[in-house]
Amino acid sequence: MIRTATPADVPVIHALIRELAEYEKASEEARASVEQLGEALFGERPAAFAHMAVDDESGEPVGFALWFLNFSTWRGVHGIYLEDLYVRPAARGGGHGRALLAELARICGERGYGRLEWSVLNWNRPAIGFYEALGARPQDEWTVYRLTGEALAALGSGR
Template identity: 85%
Template sequence: MIRAATPADIPVIHAMVRELAEYEKALEEARATEGQLREALFGERPAAFAHIAEDDTTGEPVGFALWFLNFSTWRGVHGIYLEDLYVRPQARGGGHGRALLTELARICVERGYERLEWSVLDWNEPSIAFYRALGARPQDEWTVYRLTDDALRTLGSRG
């Protein structure tokens, strides 16, 4: 079962974010707090959204998708950028990841969004194979760039 996240889900979302960061070998970079997630998802002006995958028999949360809107100047409409998709190891292969992506695709179609995009680590072959099986294709001509920490502060402090 897939459902929209509620404020009561913040602790489990936070835990799964940390599990995902550990899987991606970057736990030290996962500094978000439960308070920050609560504000982003349920504050006065939510900037992100989340869905929870629950085990069909126990109702226990076993995965999540956290996403936000982006905008294509070429298409002239919003799209969804999937920041995180995670299914706990014991629940993998049960259709939860597919169900989460199906829900986001449904939202795109319903709202007239023309893109559902995300990034995947080059070494994550199981996820790459899964995404390809769904019909997703890599954007090989594009490279993601990121400013963080000192580089971001340095550039941002220039007048």
């Protein structure tokens, strides 16, 4: 049901990312190319990792989890930051999302990582309910900040 992604999965992962962006009402923001994704996952210095959820009968991919390592200065160990988790609507309710998260939790335990964390859009009540049913809890005391575009360029150039 869950397997590590391979280079042959990159076009499918790219398509799933596009589907996720559409679901999150942000299609115009999903600009990564298949080539960029392949380099990030399988290049000389991979920056991210992925797992595939596949249909038991057909073997066709129905979802994915894309993640990378973070580091806790307080705990002194790595953790996993889950950038994207997506299961196609027709396959939801089949245990694929839970199985993807369980695989990442297993990796955390096996490698001594201290946490598994991710962000979820406030309006995505089905996902929030799913995560909370697994025992995940929101980190309400933290607010995510982001620099992109012109603000990022300005700060980086000293403007």
